[in-house]
Amino acid sequence: MKAAATRASGDPIVIAVDGGGSKTDAVALGLDGALLTMAHGTGSSPQIIGVDGAVRVVDALVNELLEACGGPSVLQAGVYLSGLDLPVEVATFRTALEPLPWTRGGRPFVADNDMFALLRAGTEEPDAVAVVCGTGINCIGVRADGEQARFDALGTISGDWGGGTFLGEQALWHAARAIDGRGGPTVFTTSIPAHFGLEDVQTVIEAFHFGRLPGHRFSELAPLVLAAADGGDSAAFAILDRQAEEIVSMAVSAITRLGLGDTPLPLVLGGGVLAAANRRLIDGIETGLAARAPRVRVHLVRARPIVGAALLALESAGAASEALARAQAAVADRLSLPQGDAKGDEAAT
Secondary structure, eight states, X not given: OOOOOOOOTTOOEEEEEEEOSSEEEEEEEOTTOOEEEEEEEEOOOHHHHHHHHHHHHHHHHHHHHHHHTTSOOEEEEEEEETTOOSHHXXXXXXXXXXXXXXXXXXXXXXXXXXXXXXXXXXXXXXXEEEEEESSXXXXXXXXXXXXXXXXXXXXXGGTOOOSHHHHHHHXXXXXXXXXXXXXXXXXXXXXXXXXXXXXXXHHHHHHHHTTSSOGGGGGGGHHHHHHHHHTTOHHHHHHXXXXXXXXXXXXXXXXXXXXXXXXXXXXXXXXXXXXXOOHHHHHHHHHHHHHHOTTEEEEEOOSOTHHHHHHHHHHHTTOOHHHHHHHHHHHHHHTTOOSSOEEHHHHTO
């Protein structure tokens, strides 16, 4: 971590944290939007490592920031994590954070789902929808009056379809059917074994079945699906077409539940699968939206959601618009990522 930027002695700081299943980002900012320092850690999703584990990861990163900044007081803290989906999960995590010193003494801290960070990274419009397709899939919609449309995002049991892990499972499904004659040919029969350094598809199947390959490694196969689609593989087409359909369905559901069907609004798309801007997937989403929600504008966000978390924390602290612009540029620059969002038709070219 780089040394903290210069700040006036005694000035309080703003803390923002964004965490997912595999990594967590945290930033310390001045109220003027100056990026003071940044820290990175392992995954912090409470659904994966438990509430206590998530608190430990977040607390360690925040204390790392505070130490780098010389132990200042915290004016505002905002923590946005994947796995905070159900209301009880959000409430439980907030309660677990309350005893920590950096959550007290300033403005009330914020702890919520990381979908809000993605949404803010892509737009500041009051009526908007966001869909993330990374390791998993989720969606949120917001309306100007504060109403929200949320999803449980618990996987198959809550009606979900897709995300990198699921796409990897589907790729192996097609490979298995190709080798036993139930399905057509696909490059997955060679690309999947090669990825894991194994002899053939049957060996891969047995490795997952007996636990030699843990289930979380299915997510490693998502890039293979995207590459196969670029090469014209019909099985990859089927997977991505189904993923596009699900993304459109989630977005339309949120729009309908909020009564925003006649309102022009942005759909923010993020997460590793979508950020790859695969032409087949983006085209499928845009075609589906044209038929079901033609007033929606697609924004593809490549920046990590910590950019949005930083903006949300500064807004909660009452920062001026100039400070928001400064923070957005600084955080994006530190991560060497685009500062803004791109429309899907531009990003996918």
